[in-house]
Amino acid sequence: MLYNEIAEKFITRLTAYTKYNINIMDDKGIIIASRNPERVGTFHEAAFDIISNNKEIIHVSPDDRMLGTKPGVNLPLHHQNRVIGVIGVTGDPEEVHPIALIVKMSMETMLDYEYQREQTSKRQSQKEHFVYRLTSGAVRDPGELKKEAAGLGYSEGPMRIPILIRLEGEGAEPQEVLDRIKGEVLHTSQDISLVTREGEILIYKCLPEEKNIFSDYKYLIGEYLHPFMMRAAQDKLVYRFFVGSIQDQFHYYAAAYDHCRWLEKELPGKGRGIFFYDYVDAYVKGLVPDIEYHRMFNCVKKRFAGKERDRYLETVGSLKRNNYNMTAASRELFVHKNTLTFRFDKIRNLFDMNPVRNAGDREFMEYLLYYLSGGD
Numbered sequence: 001m002l003y004n005e006i007a008e009k010f011i012t013r014l015t016a017y018t019k020y021n022i023n024i025m026d027d028k029g030i031i032i033a034s035r036n037p038e039r040v041g042t043f044h045e046a047a048f049d050i051i052s053n054n055k056e057i058i059h060v061s062p063d064d065r066m067l068g069t070k071p072g073v074n075l076p077l078h079h080q081n082r083v084i085g086v087i088g089v090t091g092d093p094e095e096v097h098p099i100a101l102i103v104k105m106s107m108e109t110m111l112d113y114e115y116q117r118e119q120t121s122k123r124q125s126q127k128e129h130f131v132y133r134l135t136s137g138a139v140r141d142p143g144e145l146k147k148e149a150a151g152l153g154y155s156e157g158p159m160r161i162p163i164l165i166r167l168e169g170e171g172a173e174p175q176e177v178l179d180r181i182k183g184e185v186l187h188t189s190q191d192i193s194l195v196t197r198e199g200e201i202l203i204y205k206c207l208p209e210e211k212n213i214f215s216d217y218k219y220l221i222g223e224y225l226h227p228f229m230m231r232a233a234q235d236k237l238v239y240r241f242f243v244g245s246i247q248d249q250f251h252y253y254a255a256a257y258d259h260c261r262w263l264e265k266e267l268p269g270k271g272r273g274i275f276f277y278d279y280v281d282a283y284v285k286g287l288v289p290d291i292e293y294h295r296m297f298n299c300v301k302k303r304f305a306g307k308e309r310d311r312y313l314e315t316v317g318s319l320k321r322n323n324y325n326m327t328a329a330s331r332e333l334f335v336h337k338n339t340l341t342f343r344f345d346k347i348r349n350l351f352d353m354n355p356v357r358n359a360g361d362r363e364f365m366e367y368l369l370y371y372l373s374g375g376d
Contacts, residue, residue: 004032004033006110006111006114007024007032007033007085008032008033009110010024010033010106010107010110011024011033011034011035014035014103014106015035018099020035020089020090020091020096020099021034021035021036021070021072021089021090021091022034022035022087022088022089022090022103023035023036023039023044023087023088023089023090024077024085024086024087024088024107025044025047025048025085025086025087025088026084026085027051027083027084027085028048028051029043029044029045029047029048029051029086030042030043030044031043031044031047031068032085039068042068043067043068044067044068044069044074044086044088045066045067045068045069046058046060046066046069046074046086046088047074047085047086047088049066050074050075050076050083050086051076051083051085051086054083055076056075056076057073057074057075058073058074059072059073059074059093059097060072060073060074060093061093069088070090071090071091071092071093072088072089072090072091072093072096072100073088073089073091073093073096073097073099073100074086074087074088074100075087075088075100075101075104077104077107077108077111078108079108079111079112079115080115084111087100087103087104087107088100089103123152126148126151126152127152127192127194128194129148130145130148130149130152131192131194131202133145133148134192134204134250134253134254134257135202135253135254135257136254137251137254137255142249142250142251145250145251146250149250153189154190154192155190156248156249156250157248158190158206158207158209158248159206159207159209159213159246159247159248160190160191160192160204160205160206160207160246160247160248160253160256161204161205161207161217161221161243161244161245161246161247161256162202162203162204162205162243162244162245162253162256162257162259162260163201163202163203163204163205163221163225163241163242163243163244163260164200164201164202164241164242164243164244164257164260164261164264165177165200165201165202165203165228165239165240165241166200166201166239166240166241166242166264167199167200167201167237167238167239168238168239168240169237169238172237172238172239174195174199174200174201175195177201177228177237178193178194178195178201178203180227180228180231181193181201181203181225181227181228184224184227184228186223186224187224188206190206191203191204191205191206192204202257202260204253204256205220205221205224207220207246208220213246214246217246218243218275221243225241225273239272240264240271240272240273240274241272241273241274242260242261242263242264242273242274242276243260243263243273243274243275243276244256244257244258244259244260244263244276245259245276245277259276259283260276262276262283262286263276263279266279266282266286267279281366285367285370293367293370293371294371296367296371297367297368297371297372300368301371301372304372309372311343312347312368312369312372313369313372313373314333315329315333315340315343315344315347316347316355316365316366316368316369317369317373318332318333318340319344319355320366320369324355324356324362326340326341326344347365351364351365353365
């Protein structure tokens with residue numbers, strides 16, 4: 001279909017560059033745009049003849065008697081391998097013939113450009129809708145997501161991992177940054193990416209199928225983001241990125257995205273790049289309602305306050321962070337190893353537990369640690 005607004009835009013632009021009168025007719029032979037506004041809406045017999053009889057050109061001389069037609073050259077307009085209209089240039093056919101060919105080529109080029117722009121806009125809209133459904137978990141039937149994905153050229157089989165990039169400070173244009181990332185060699189057609197409504201960059205990075213993917217995924221993401229990070233350093237761009245969980249089914253992508261958002265919310269000062277699998281313990285602890293911790297430990301908290309509570313948080317917290325290595329923990333706390341051992345023995349004796357040797361005891365002490373620290 002030849003849209004009137006495209007034809008009118010073309011005539012308006014061309015008017016500034018030529019003195020010739022140009023008409024554009026639709027597939028029914030009606031003039032839809034003309035340098036002479038009075039002719040718009042009238043029937044053009046030569047155009048109708050071209051469309052009806054599949055003619056390549058019609059020269060109209062002053063002696064010809066064709067309804068609504070003046071002397072000149074009329075040529076079919078092709079788009080997507082079919083005739084969608086006719087373009088005519090008024091004047092002596094011999095004189096305007098080469099002009100008409102140029103005008104025809106220009107109009108067809110403009111039609112192709114407008115079509116590609118429309119298709120790009122349409123795909124972007126479909127992609128935004130698809131990613132919204134991916135991240136919101138609003139679809140009950142997984143088959144719907146597969147169908148939408150297939151229409152956009154994405155397959156469900158590969159493993160993907162979400163990367164949420166938050167740009168901070170002035171001068172950071174998310175779409176420009178994403179376009180640069182997409183222009184790098186390691187960005188593939190199976191990587192799903194867009195700028196979120198919050199102005200953050202979301203990429204579901206497609207991971208290669210290999211045995212060691214769970215040990216190598218951090219290196220792969222580092223390699224993928226390396227050009228972006230180098231450019232950010234040059235431009236003094238402040239950013240943080242959060243990497244969620246690996247998934248291979250679309251209906252779990254919302255959970256993977258939620259893992260990114262959890263990192264962003266709960267770990268505001270943990271570094272420039274944060275990976276969800278490094279904080280699974282804290283994530284799972286956070287899923288338990290506060291009332292459940294209170295039911296389990298409220299009696300302990302009442303009798304475990306003041307300096308004793310602070311000493312517990314300091315001692316067990318440091319040991320946990322250092323994998324219960326006394327030497328490393330004492331170094332972190334700036335105390336002698338024997339002092340730390342003495343403090344820890346008091347805690348062990350209080351509960352008759354040994355978290356160094358017993359996994360169950362360790363779980364108890366760490367859940368208590370989580371509760372006493374207010375869930376931090």
